[in-house]
Amino acid sequence: MRQNTEVGTGIRIRPGTEEHLKELTDIYNHYVIHTPITFDVEPVHVEDRARWLADHPPTGRHRLLVAEEAGQVxxxxxxxxxxxxxxxxxSVETSIYLAPEHTGRGLGGLLYQALFEALAEEDVHRAYAVITQPNEASMRLHQRFGFRPAGVHHEVGRKFGTYWDVAWLERPLR
Ligand SMILES: CC(C)(COP(=O)(O)OP(=O)(O)OC[C@H]1O[C@@H](n2cnc3c(N)ncnc32)[C@H](O)[C@@H]1OP(=O)(O)O)[C@@H](O)C(=O)NCCC(=O)NCCS
Incomplete structure (x- = not known):
């Protein structure tokens, strides 16, 4: 197991709320605009994310956990x-997005640890990750959390004028 030594002690993980929506939307839109990691091609609007937030309450199978430090998401x-x-x-699909300036310091592991601890209390049997290729950091993180390859959809999405492969990974929960 990798040691998350870069992760500071001032980090707090808690369910996402309306107060986080603007920052969560900005993080997601970075990947919408600049990468094929998500297959959304147009930026999303904060107002449209209210439904998404409501679909991820603090209890149940569908969760949203936010990592904060000094009040910043x-x-x-x-x-x-x-x-x-x-x-x-x-079955659930799990997903994870860090602000680009906070990748590579072990935060992904911290968030996933909290998410899977929360899901252990719920009636969830399988988790799936759907990862546009290539994405070495995401593949490694998911494999570290027990996800195993479940197949590849070849050239299943087109973004920036290029067709992208998507790997499906699967993890048993109970
Ligand atoms: C994917 C992501 C969540 C991983 O979280 P993270 O905190 O940055 O990851 P970590 O620092 O814990 O590193 C995870 C692993 O990837 C490796 N890694 C990190 N950055 C890497 C990079 N740029 N290239 C290759 N490997 C990398 C680490 O060495 C580590 O490997 P290990 O588990 O074998 O030790 C994060 O990088 C991110 O938000 N990326 C952009 C959005 C994204 O890709 N989301 C996933 C969508 S499926």
């Missing part, structure tokens, strides 16, 4: 519905 992790049909409800 450093990043967030979510568990969300994998597919809408009911039999999928015991």
């Amino acid at each position: 450093l990043g967030y992790a979510t568990s969300s519905a994998l597919r809408p049909k009911q039999a999928y409800e015991t």
Whole structure:
């Protein structure tokens, strides 16, 4: 297990609330605008994220956890519905986005540890990560948290005029 020695003690992880929405939206939009990591191609608006926030309450299968330091949002992790049909409800898709200036210091591990501790209390059987290739840091983080390859969708999305492969990873929870 990797030691998160770079992570300071002033970091607080808690459920996301409306007060975080602007910063969470800014972090996400960085990746929308500059990378194929997410397949959204247009920036999202804070107002449109209210629904997303409501879909991730402080209890239940679908969570939003935020990492903060000195009142600043450093990043967030979510568990969300994998597919809408009911039999999928015991599976979640997990996702994680750090502010670009806070990657590479072990924060991802801190957020995922808190997320999976929270999910251990819930009726969740499988978690899936859906990772545009290449993304070495994300692949390593997910593998460290017990995710294993479950297949690749080849050239499944087009962004910036290029087709991108997406790797699916799967992790058992209970
Ligand atoms: C992916 C992400 C959440 C990882 O969190 P992080 O705190 O930056 O990751 P860590 O510092 O714990 O590093 C994770 C692993 O990736 C490695 N790594 C970190 N940055 C890397 C890079 N730029 N290239 C290759 N490997 C890298 C680390 O050495 C570590 O490897 P290990 O677990 O084998 O020791 C974070 O980098 C991020 O938000 N990236 C942009 C958004 C994104 O890609 N989200 C995932 C969408 S699927």
